[in-house]
Amino acid sequence: MNRSNIQLLDLPDEILLIILKKLDNVDILYSLFGINNERLANIIQHDSFSSTLDIMSMTQNSTIFDSILDRLCTDILPRISFNVKCLNLQLDYMERLLLVTSYPNLTKLKLLNLEFDNSLKYFTDDSPIGQILKQQITQLDLFYNKSGYLSGSSKLYTKTVYAPILSHCEKLQHLNVISPPDLTYISLSLSFLPSNTFSSSTLTYLCIIVSTFDDFVYLLDGRLRNLNTLIVEFRLMDTDSSITHNLNDLPNLKCFSLIHYGTFKENFNEILSHLRRMINLEKLTLHLSFLFETTFIDPIYLLKQLTMHILRLTSFNFYLGIQIGNQEILDFVQNVNRTIVYHIFTLPFQFTRLLYVGNIFPSITFNYVIDLYLYDQVPFEHEFFLRISKAFPKLKRLCMLNSRPWSYETHISFDNVIQPYEIVEYPHLSILTITASIFYLEQFLNETITRLPSLTELKVFYDELRYITQDFTRQTTRRNCANVKRLWINKLIAGSKDYWSYFPLL
Known part of the structure; x- marks a missing residue:
C-alpha cells in the first residue's frame, strides 16, 4: 500500500478508536452518526462515546447550537440512551433532554449554575422529570462558573436549593458542589433551621462550602449519618456557645477535609474534639490558621495532637498557620510590634490560597x-517579586x-x-x-x-x-x-x- 494514499478508514478499529477518543464525544456523535457507514456506526456506539455526554461543552451562543440540539434529541439520543450513564447539562435544556427518551442506566448529573427558582421547578414530585431525579440519580454535581454567586441569602438558598435536593433525590449518594478556584457560590447555612433540614440516610459523599463553623458542626450531628467522605470549607468563624451539638463518634467517616482561610483565636481544642470523633478516619486534609495571643504553642506539638488519636490514618495533607501575638515573645524573637506567622505544610502544597507571606519562603x-x-x-525588594x-x-x-x-x-x-x-x-x-x-x-x-x-x-x-x-x-x-x-x-x-x-x- 502506498502510504501517501492511506485514508482514515484504512486504519484498524483500535487506532480509529484511539483517535476519536481524543475528540469531543458529542461532536463525534453529531458529525458521524447516521452517515451510512456500518463500521463507523459500530465504533461510535462504543460505550466510551455515549456513557458520558457533556452538553455543557457545546458552544451555546453559536447559531448552529439549536440544530445540534435538535438532532441530538430526534436522531441520536433515542438510539444510544441505553448506554448513557452521565449527563452534563445546563438547566435550560435539562427537561427537554431528559424527556426525549428513557435512560435506564442514567445515574449521574452535572448541572451548571443552579438558580433559586430552578430547584423548586425540578426537584419536586410535580416536575415532569421529578421521578428521574428521585429514583435514578445517585451522583449530582452542581457546578458554578459565574462570578455573581457570592451574593444572596445563604439561608434562603439552603431552603430552596440544597435541602430540596436531598429530600427529593431518594437514591442520592454523592453530592459535589464546586466552582473554579477563583470564583465562589452561595454557601450552605443550617443555623436556626430545623434539625432535619439537609438530611439524608443515603448520602455517602459531600463536598460543599458552608457559611460558618457552626454550620460545619451541624453536618456532624447525625443528619448525614452514613457519610464516609466529607470535604467542607467554612467562611466565617462564627460560633454560638448556647448551642449544644451532638458529639457522638463518627465511625463511618473515612475521608475528611476541612478548609478555612480565616484565623481561629485559640479554638484549637474545638477542632481537636471533632477530629477525635472520627475514630476510623483514613485520609485527612486540613487548612487552618490559629492565633495564640497569650502563649507560644509549638507547631509540631499541634500536629501531633491532631493525629495522635487517629490510629488508621494513612494520608495527611495539611497547612497550619500559627500566629503569635504575645508581646513579650515578639520582642524577644525579632523586636517587632506585629504578629509573627509560622507556615507549616506538606509538599506538594495542594491549596489555592496562601496568606501572610513575607520575605522568607522556601525555594x-x-x-x-x-x-x-x-x-x-x-520592605520587599525587586528580587523578591522575581521570586x-x-x-x-x-x-x-x-x-x-x-x-x-x-x-x-x-x-x-x-x-x-x-x-x-x-x-x-x-x-x-x-x-x-x-x-x-x-x-x-x-x-x-x-x-x-x-x-x-x-x-x-x-x-x-x-x-x-x-x-x-x-x-x-x-x-x-x-x-x-x-x-x-x-x-x-x-x-x-x-x-x-x-x-x-x-x-x-x-
Whole structure:
C-alpha cells in the first residue's frame, strides 16, 4: 500500500478508536452518526462515546447550537440512551433532554449554575422529570462558573436549593458542589433551621462550602449519618456557645477535609474534639490558621495532637498557620510590634490560597496557588517579586498588605533613569490589590519593571494612583492599566479626559 494514499478508514478499529477518543464525544456523535457507514456506526456506539455526554461543552451562543440540539434529541439520543450513564447539562435544556427518551442506566448529573427558582421547578414530585431525579440519580454535581454567586441569602438558598435536593433525590449518594478556584457560590447555612433540614440516610459523599463553623458542626450531628467522605470549607468563624451539638463518634467517616482561610483565636481544642470523633478516619486534609495571643504553642506539638488519636490514618495533607501575638515573645524573637506567622505544610502544597507571606519562603513551586497575600514586615525588594513570579506561576489574585510604613528613603525616578531591572511578568494575574506603600504601586504598574498582560481588576488608593500615573498621562504605567475593567478606589471622583483614556474599558 502506498502510504501517501492511506485514508482514515484504512486504519484498524483500535487506532480509529484511539483517535476519536481524543475528540469531543458529542461532536463525534453529531458529525458521524447516521452517515451510512456500518463500521463507523459500530465504533461510535462504543460505550466510551455515549456513557458520558457533556452538553455543557457545546458552544451555546453559536447559531448552529439549536440544530445540534435538535438532532441530538430526534436522531441520536433515542438510539444510544441505553448506554448513557452521565449527563452534563445546563438547566435550560435539562427537561427537554431528559424527556426525549428513557435512560435506564442514567445515574449521574452535572448541572451548571443552579438558580433559586430552578430547584423548586425540578426537584419536586410535580416536575415532569421529578421521578428521574428521585429514583435514578445517585451522583449530582452542581457546578458554578459565574462570578455573581457570592451574593444572596445563604439561608434562603439552603431552603430552596440544597435541602430540596436531598429530600427529593431518594437514591442520592454523592453530592459535589464546586466552582473554579477563583470564583465562589452561595454557601450552605443550617443555623436556626430545623434539625432535619439537609438530611439524608443515603448520602455517602459531600463536598460543599458552608457559611460558618457552626454550620460545619451541624453536618456532624447525625443528619448525614452514613457519610464516609466529607470535604467542607467554612467562611466565617462564627460560633454560638448556647448551642449544644451532638458529639457522638463518627465511625463511618473515612475521608475528611476541612478548609478555612480565616484565623481561629485559640479554638484549637474545638477542632481537636471533632477530629477525635472520627475514630476510623483514613485520609485527612486540613487548612487552618490559629492565633495564640497569650502563649507560644509549638507547631509540631499541634500536629501531633491532631493525629495522635487517629490510629488508621494513612494520608495527611495539611497547612497550619500559627500566629503569635504575645508581646513579650515578639520582642524577644525579632523586636517587632506585629504578629509573627509560622507556615507549616506538606509538599506538594495542594491549596489555592496562601496568606501572610513575607520575605522568607522556601525555594519551591506552588503550582496550585492562585490567590496570594503578601505582608511586608521588612520592605520587599525587586528580587523578591522575581521570586514570587517564579514560585507562583498560576497566580491570579495578589494582595499587598503594609504592616507598617517604610522607614527608609526611596526615590521614584519617573522614567528619568533606566533601571537595570529584570522585568517581572505575571501572565495570569487578573486582580491586584495594593493597600501598601506607594512604591509597590510603582513596582507593579511600571511596565519597565513589571508586566501584567491579564490585569482586569485593580484596587488602590486614588491619590497614589494619580501620583504614580502623573495625572493619568505617564506612558510607562499606561499599558498595565489598559485592560482594567473594574477599578476600586477610596473616593468618588469626576474622571478627567485623561483618566478615561487611561482606563478605556471601565
